[in-house]
Amino acid sequence: MPENDNPKATTFRLPDPALVSRTMADVAERGQRIVTDFLKRQSATPADPDPLKIGNAFLEMTTRLMANPARLVQAQLGFWHDYLTLWQNTARRMLGDDPRPVVEDDPKDRRFKDDAWREHEVFDFIRQSYLLSARYFRHVVEGTEGLDPKTAQKVDFYTRQFVDAMSPTNFLLTNPEVLRRTAETGGENLLRGLSNLLADLERGRGQLRIRMTDDTKFKVGENIAVTPGKVVFQNDLMQLIQYSPTTETVLKRPLLIIPPWINKFYILDLRPKNSFIRWAVDQGHTVFVISWVNPDAKLAEKGFDDYMLEGPYAALDAIEKATGERHANVIGYCLGGTLLACTLAHMAAKRDTRVKSATFFTTMVDFEEAGELGVFIDEEQLAALEQKMQKLGYLEGREMATTFNMLRANDLIWSFVVNNYLMGQEPFPFDLLYWNDDSTRMPARMHSFYLRRMYQQNDLVKPGGIELAGVKLDLRKIKLPTYILSTREDHIAPWTSTYRATQIYKGPVRFVLAASGHIAGVVNPPDAGKYSHWINEELPPEPEAWFKGATELAGSWWPDWHRWVSALDRTMVPARIPGEGGLPAIEDAPGSYVKVMATD
Structure with missing residues (x-):
């Protein structure tokens, strides 16, 4: 021109x-x-x-x-x-x-x-x-x-x-x-872009796997996921990490975090400045986090009930041994929150009262309006997916990652096509995108159950609709204090769907809506001064009515959650050192399970 x-x-x-x-x-x-x-x-x-x-x-x-x-x-x-x-x-x-x-x-x-x-x-x-x-x-x-x-x-x-x-x-x-x-x-720029394109085809072994960040600048355990702690327990499905205290005294009740196993736990521990885990430790919580295994074909027959028994149930047993404390506050994030809801319903039927409060981050339990992920879940696609998983024993990590990227194609696909291939530039080092690209596999039996029984049939919300480990689940039996955090621009768990849980749980419920999306709205430290949140003490049946009566507050929702959870029991005890309690340390945090790549 x-x-x-x-x-x-x-x-x-x-x-x-x-x-x-x-x-x-x-x-x-x-x-x-x-x-x-x-x-x-x-x-x-x-x-x-x-x-x-x-x-x-x-x-x-x-x-x-x-x-x-x-x-x-x-x-x-x-x-x-x-x-x-x-x-x-x-x-x-x-x-x-x-x-x-x-x-x-x-x-x-x-x-x-x-x-x-x-x-x-x-x-x-x-x-x-x-x-x-x-x-x-x-x-x-x-x-x-x-x-x-x-x-x-x-x-x-x-x-x-x-x-x-x-x-x-x-x-x-x-x-x-x-x-x-x-x-x-x-x-x-076009020559460099062509070289970048070939490199991405090589990474995907003939299929395009777009590089979103300079992954040479990050290493798990060295400059991301670096909050000090120890692995104190492990089984086939998870390692349990206990983090080192930064205060002389801590809240009596330990805090267990159940992340999703669709992605890795360190979304909550990217860098010290935006780590929810580190922040919670600084507030005086004894923090335990489940680090899920990146499953291979040997775990093909692991089901949703195995994730419940070998995940939160095993973690609560281990926490009691490590700290001597039987009761705990528990957080579940996304699919980890769905598992937490299942576990709480199971515990209610068993009269197990170890969990004293539940917090849900961007969690759906009623899947009637599951958002755009529902596009990928119909009988034809499920049958094809199950056939593919039967051959491998698991769902390839890249398939799930591609699905999530398609929900925000301009931001997570086409912007990188322009930057990497047309402009011929290297992607910018960004911890969040490194985590996004560190995909995980899904065991065949578990994933089929999850997609069919929850997304397709919406059985979890039906009393007795799902049975795990011999117990028919009824979410309405959950009566403990509950904090539900949703995000206004969530493409994965739409907030109007997550809000429905407020009409299901029977204990005292606090619903908070954060600005931004599924990740940025959750990982929003107070010091960043970003993104507002909305609160409303009333819980009308319809989410639109809740929002109409809500008050917008500047900044992060993290302090609001801490005030809520600490008010439930303010008892303080001497700080607990990982490995010095009833469970010896196995290895340093973040452990070895999280370092297994889907490409390994």
């Missing part, structure tokens, strides 16, 4: 011939190796042409659309009217006029942050043209009549995936920022 047409002056360079030669030779060698390896594995396990089972959903949508052609024609006429207006406005801009945009992007959409998208007539036309097309696709899909809710949700979700993929920001010739970089570097 001519320099005087570009709102930002650009210096043009010619590519370095030696660099081009070396890069292309490297591409040829690595590309042949990647393709050979990929084809070898494909011949052993032929690929499913429709692994996500979306073909039938779109076929049904098309049939419904054709049954009402008048509505489709009306939508098309509206689209073309807006498009012609855009053409006219672009011509007027080129003549010096300043017409109002036909359509504007969301101010929160970072894809179009570069000034050229608005200052340059051509790129403004491309941007608005894309936004009009995206709006048209969504309007047509949302207006399709007669689809069952599950099919409509699937069609809407994958239409948005398509629309996001077609964004002009994702292509060299329609992204002004990439064009500028290409001119400035003489195309070296």
Whole structure:
């Protein structure tokens, strides 16, 4: 593009011939190796042409659309009217006029942050043209009549995936920022991007595994997950970590944290400045954390009841031996919270009163409205998934990670495509994204049970709907003090769904809503001064009514939780040193289980 047409002056360079030669030779060698390896594995396990089972959903949508052609024609006429207006406005801009945009992007959409998208007539036309097309696709899909809710949700979700993929920001010739970089570097950014692409294909053994962060800058136990402590117990499914105190006295009741095993526990212990675990220790809690194993085929038959018995039940037994204290406060995060709810219902039936308070972070127990994860859970997809897990004995870690990334595709997929492959830049070192990429496997039996009985059939919320270890569970028997923390922008556990637990548990319940999402809303230390939270002492049946009556407070919810849990029992005792109680230390925190990678 001519320099005087570009709102930002650009210096043009010619590519370095030696660099081009070396890069292309490297591409040829690595590309042949990647393709050979990929084809070898494909011949052993032929690929499913429709692994996500979306073909039938779109076929049904098309049939419904054709049954009402008048509505489709009306939508098309509206689209073309807006498009012609855009053409006219672009011509007027080129003549010096300043017409109002036909359509504007969301101010929160970072894809179009570069000034050229608005200052340059051509790129403004491309941007608005894309936004009009995206709006048209969504309007047509949302207006399709007669689809069952599950099919409509699937069609809407994958239409948005398509629309996001077609964004002009994702292509060299329609992204002004990439064009500028290409001119400035003489195309070296594209050569580096090609090398980055090959490296990601090598990491995924022929399948694209996008690198989100510079993973060479992090090592578990060295600069993340570094809160001092000891592993004091372990079994096939977990290691139990007891953290070293930082206060002379501690609260009498120990604190047990049950993280999800879909990801690793150190989301709560990334760095000292944002570690919930370290902060809780500093508040005078004796903190124990379950570190789940990264399972392989040997654990294929481990079920949800095994996770309950070898997880929280075994941890409570070990905590009593380590501290001499029978009672405990317990936190469950996401799937760990679902397991905690199951355990509490099981304990209620057994008249086991060791847990004196329960805290749930972003936890669903009623899965009727499970959000966009429900797109991946229908009979076709579950059957295909179970067939795959039967062969391996587990679900591959990357499959679950890809599913979660698709829920925020622009942030967790396409932004890295642009940065790594088009801009030719290395990803920024970011502890949260390192954790996000440190995926875990799922035992076949457990995962099938979880998806079918909870997500698909919503049996957990039904009294007696689920039986674990010989006990039919009834969540309404849970009568202990309960703190429920949800996040307003949660794509994984929508807060309007997690709120339903307030109408199920029979003990005193406090519901708190944090700003931001499933991770950032939880990992929000007070010193950061970020993200507000909402409180409301009333618990009306509908979440919207709760929010309408809620009060917004600045900053982190962590102090609110500490005030709540410490008020239940303020008794203090001398600090407990890991390994000096009834259980000897096995190894230093964070232990060895957490260091096992899904690729090992």
